[in-house]
Amino acid sequence: MAQDAFLSGRSTANASSHFKGKLDNVRSLVTILKAISFKEKANCVINRQGIQFIVEESKASQARTQIRESHFREFLFPRSRLGSPNGDDSGDIDSEICFCIELPTLLDCLTIFGGTSAIPYSLSTGGNDGGQRGHGGFFGASQIQDTQTGGLGKDRDRVAVRVICPLDGDHLSLMLEERGVVTECRLTTYNPEALTDLFSTFAEQRMVSKLIMKSDWLRDAFSELDGTSDTITLHISPDAPYFRLSASSLAGDAQMDYPKDTDVIESFHCLHPIENHYQHTLLQSCLKALSLSSKTSIRVNEAGFLSMQFMINVNEKDIEFVEYLISPIADWENE
Template identity: 25%
Template structure:
């Protein structure tokens, strides 16, 4: 007698893994990623303690099939980022670069399966307990935003490419009165400034409730470069505590997918680092 196998908690199919692969490469800031699944979106998160969090979001409309049979609780598990990206990279190298994903529930492997005429690739990634949730800017809470600007990715990418890599911090300065967005830093080659008027071609939207001026580690800002390479637009938002949210819109054949970075301001970052190290 053949026993019916229980239906997996999550099953999905992508016609092409390339967009997801590029998004995961853009958020790879640590050796592990946490996956979160619900009925509408598949999310991968990579974070560095309490100073920076990077997320990749793919909604169900990006999948040719998407089925989640769980309850209201969102399953969360952690996988090795090198193994995950390596698996998708192998599938992406095939002419038929679609894949199927499956997750049976707590303690189960995360399975990714790709097929072509010559071979079938099956990756079963060991899952681990998820990392602690990062606490920072809540991009869904519009009341908390001091400013929200929508900028063309190419303009922001050009600004970061001109930054002196020897600088330790980058200051974001946005003024509602003088209507400008300014980046500034100091490095071995001296002081660097880049300023964009609100009415320049760089912006699609420019909104600031009050003057905003916070500094961030250059190394954290530089991690956004890969996201800029694959995105069309970037939304920059800041909350009253200085947390910076950068939401990158990645065009697909369906609706846009998103990569998000949340970065703590320099003083908060230093305080958290000291607390985590026990000093």
């Protein structure tokens, strides 16, 4: 594409000191950003593995997602750190660009051409759960999607994006291209926010239970729980009722039991029964990611920390993960 040459021509100007990445379709980036956009600001880390975004909520929960280096069409991380153009390789293994960015603004820029439909890919392909949901709106949506992506139309509505960022993370440049129309956006960045390292804390403790379930069942469960309930209780045990979600609210109590070895729960491991309580508001922040995803992996460690990993099909072949880590309500008995 002629426009591509134009884009690369611009960006090669000072190649050595800038990170450059190119995605054929901006949709994957938009999808994962939407999944974590429950807060205004996100920390962004660019390193050799890819681009990572982290959002934190009241120091009690975090969401993390990344686009791996392999999913980029081009991924050029400068070999040397700023100030040592011909430095040794060992020095820049850990080098990374770190900054904080406003998520709504970033999303606005990335969707400047529109066209990035809100329908997640996993749903638009239809029937990911044996056709149980294959009715009404979803069917209609899948037909539209099929015609849009079918045949030659496939590339037509695709928006490519080139991400350029200097090593000091001073600003973020985005160049979006759709059918020869190019938009260049330059976003101001902020100093990265100091985040608690919940993810490594989580990994330190022994994992007590792990299960993988279909996302739409979990989403239905959350939507059926009354919005007025403050806390949600997760009970996982090696024997019946296996996996139980419960909540009490002003209107009453709700309780949902999911047996293992069904189509809904694909894998189930549990060392011993555990029961933990989580703030409803913290769990609610993951609803967006949950509704975009096709499968959810739920893990709970010894300390009661809950990790939910959402598998999101961002396009025909790529899968991205969004991980939420939620801390339990400590000292539940005294509440």
